[in-house]
Amino acid sequence: MPRPPRADRSTRVTIADVAARAGVSLSTVSRALNGNPTVDPALAERVKAAADALDYTASPVARSLVLGRTQTVAVIVPDLGNPTFQAILRGLSHAAAADDYHVLVADSAESVEEERVLAGTTRRRTDGVILCAPRLPQDELDRLVGGLRPVVLINRTSGEVPSVGADYRTALSTELAHLHELGHRRIVFLAGAPGSVANTARLDAIAAFVAEHPDTEVAEIPCGVDFEAGAAAGTAVRASGATAAVAFNDLVAMGLLSAVQADGCRVPDDLSIVGFDDIPFARYTTPPLTTAAVPATELGAQAWARMRELLEGAEPGHPLTVLPELTIRGTTGRART
Amino acid sequence: MPRPPRADRSTRVTIADVAARAGVSLSTVSRALNGNPTVDPALAERVKAAADALDYTASPVARSLVLGRTQTVAVIVPDLGNPTFQAILRGLSHAAAADDYHVLVADSAESVEEERVLAGTTRRRTDGVILCAPRLPQDELDRLVGGLRPVVLINRTSGEVPSVGADYRTALSTELAHLHELGHRRIVFLAGAPGSVANTARLDAIAAFVAEHPDTEVAEIPCGVDFEAGAAAGTAVRASGATAAVAFNDLVAMGLLSAVQADGCRVPDDLSIVGFDDIPFARYTTPPLTTAAVPATELGAQAWARMRELLEGAEPGHPLTVLPELTIRGTTGRART
């Protein structure tokens, strides 16, 4: 892209204009407008009058340079199309706005390389960066965050870096227990990205559960993380003979639900399905989806709260881990016998 | 929020450090690093070597101040929770990133006042603002955009301001024609926000359609723009005796679909439903939703393209209007007789 022409600033009103109009020095204007108490009340009034007569507001860029503070934070997400990340961004955005901070968003497109680059470049034009479910391997993540501080991590941890996240492991155990209670003994798990932190946590939960419940079999089916993947897994799920399916997330669950129903399979009579996340649409499927509710919006707000503490120089709070709540709706029922 | 402490910049490497290490002046470093051809190749090499030995990158904030350019644009959306705006943001974000621009997002929370304020404050720290479906009344919008340029409008227009949007009117007519062709003569329209531009466009289309089809009745039911509103309208829709419902958008359609089905109503046998937007979930409802597909991601990309032209000082292209495509899926069928 060709370099755009230099901006025309000739028409912009600066602090000098206000100073001239109020008949004071630049410093006095600066002090008056920033509420510095050492300025004569009457003068301050005159300055403010001049300022809004001229519709003046200090240049954020100039202030950023001198203050070393931009009033902006960066948020890096792996995919802006993912409902969970959208919810996190929304919660974060609202919370930051309430504290008069701005939010720079960047989508890493699930690319580890992009993630690394974006973290660096956005950090330089903001006061801190919030990494949302970064895909970086642990060692690289550990290395990266060092040069990025202040940093807040969502759904990942790294040393003493403040973080917020959901306890996937326990939540998945709860889902399995729910299925077990309904009599399901042959279950399939539609796996997400192999090797990813989120998938590994779920696999751990499954291994632990199976160890404690020898009567139950949980088979893993490589799948994916979106609708299409879930729908595509329909055939394999039915062929498995399982009476229940645990999807990596709600997207997969919905894709599966859609596919098996189109195939004449009744849910939950023939097959029970559980999702994960409780995205906004989960309650509106037919039947409504049983899932583990991750308070994504709240996580976003909490992530901002951590960042804010860091920015204020306060002690970073302990890592926050929320436990997704099992939300039983219509896609789970007693196992067919 | 208390003012954060002044940032510690003592450890940051500046252009002076690079200059010292390379044994040249600051200007030479600047020139070399910016690819200015008037610098001796050998020297340029030495400078670059020094730069990355020091891991130096010019401060974006300082550059912004001197260049009067931030390489950032602001996007204001009414609601980050709306799938359509999410898609627009995604398309915009990707397109801008491809041109090495950053995106500042702000959610106006459907507030006209917030919209006005955010537009102004974000504009000052960016090179331009993109207003996504602004809720401002036309006269206020006209007034606002004047002091904001460069500006790009999505789903609204104002004088000569570049804009992109969808032709709601024609698309809704097409939906009505589809229903009419299936034999529907009693139709209800689940209206969105009264007085909003989007709702008015749909109402216009309905009025025109009814005028041309005296045999058809289209009753308006005040509703809303989300799931809950659609679900809540279920009773009224069924009581109306209509054989088909046109929802303001897909969210409403899905809420309605869910509600009437829970009530034992068969779709499309007892009731046909059409949505609007074709959000990602529309194809996964049961049955899949018939709707008018708005290429939201593409609109976002096009909005960026317009902004980019403006930034480059090029002629702003003509307003772009895309025609949402009728996407017939499973929620529409012949009218029951």
Place this chain on the structure above:
DNA sequence: CTGTTAGCGCGTTCAA
């Protein structure tokens, strides 16, 4: 081709 100088628009010492 390179170095010196002057800002970009502000906040903030330091004197007065």
Place this chain on the structure above:
DNA sequence: TTGAACGCGCTAACAG
């Protein structure tokens, strides 16, 4: 309490 002067980090105009 106020103003003059300096500097944030960088690019660009102007000499040399």
